[in-house]
Amino acid sequence: MYTYITDFILILHFSIVIFITSLFFLIPIGYKLNWSWIRRKSVRSIHLLLIAIVTFETILGIACPLTFLENYLLEKVETELFLSFWLKKIIYWDFPSTFFISLYLVCFAWTIAMWVFFPPKR
Numbered sequence: 001m002y003t004y005i006t007d008f009i010l011i012l013h014f015s016i017v018i019f020i021t022s023l024f025f026l027i028p029i030g031y032k033l034n035w036s037w038i039r040r041k042s043v044r045s046i047h048l049l050l051i052a053i054v055t056f057e058t059i060l061g062i063a064c065p066l067t068f069l070e071n072y073l074l075e076k077v078e079t080e081l082f083l084s085f086w087l088k089k090i091i092y093w094d095f096p097s098t099f100f101i102s103l104y105l106v107c108f109a110w111t112i113a114m115w116v117f118f119p120p121k122r
Contacts, residue, residue, distance in 0.1 A: 006073040013066040014087045016050060023047045024110060031118040044120040051111045055104040058097070067092075 023043075030038030037043060057064055 006070060009066055009070050009073065010087050010091075013064075013070065014091055016066075017091055020047065020050050020054070020107075024107065027114045027118055039121045041120040041122070044115065048111055048115070051104070051108050055108040058100050058104050061097070 026035075027038055027044070027047075054064070
């Protein structure tokens, strides 16, 4: 039972990572190609909120709630599925916290800059 819940949380976490990361590239591209969904204020606000949360969690040294939940549930799991193994390899990197703070600050600044250079619809 815990395996399925853990995998669901991990897939949700991975989806959020992909959403945040892909919009760093899709916003400028979609803006130039006049994609209407990329100009929606709701999509852009969610993106800004998520990168802000990730950035400030890292600066404050707070673990992501999804990471905390995954780790808690993994203690209860006896086996790991193939998909879980590889998604964890993609999401979790073994670098110093200063690397992540710098990376997330740059990403947060880029997200703010995209609001200026590629503004959402009002």
